[in-house]
């Protein structure tokens with residue numbers, strides 16, 4: 001989806017609001033519902049800014065306890081639009097081609113990148129017991145706290161050393 005900003009390119013104070021939805025169900029299986037994108041391109045004293053928010057309800061799975069839970073993910077994008085790039089290092093500048101750029105592609109990239117961050121059902125999710133696989137959020141499991149055999153060997157070595 002191209003956004004043409006030619007009409008505000010040289011008109012300080014003008015803006016172009018936009019709202020559209022993206023289908024990312026092919027890219028990520030969590031995105032079964034369309035991603036809503038809303039924002040605007042503005043000319044602020046001759047400088048073009050682009051701000052938007054992309055959000056969608058996800059079928060998320062907690063990275064720690066593997067539980068499925070509903071999550072509304074929102075990713076924000078803040079960019080500058082320019083007809084030519086003078087600062088190659090700045091990847092927040094979007095180069096315009098003939099007064100337009102691919103807004104759909106940009107929103108897609110921003111949202112997919114945000115999906116890469118860790119997903120937890122809650123900040124203090126206790127996760128699963130590495131031994132029996134029980135969800136420790138539901139209570140402690142019956143596994144006994146057996147020391148790791150490697151630590152037992154180390155403990156014995158330390159004991160022998162201090163005994164000599």
Ligand SMILES: [Zn+2]
Nearest residue numbers: 062065121125
């Ligand atoms: Zn969890």
Ligand SMILES: [Zn+2]
Nearest residue numbers: 129132141143
């Ligand atoms: Zn356990």
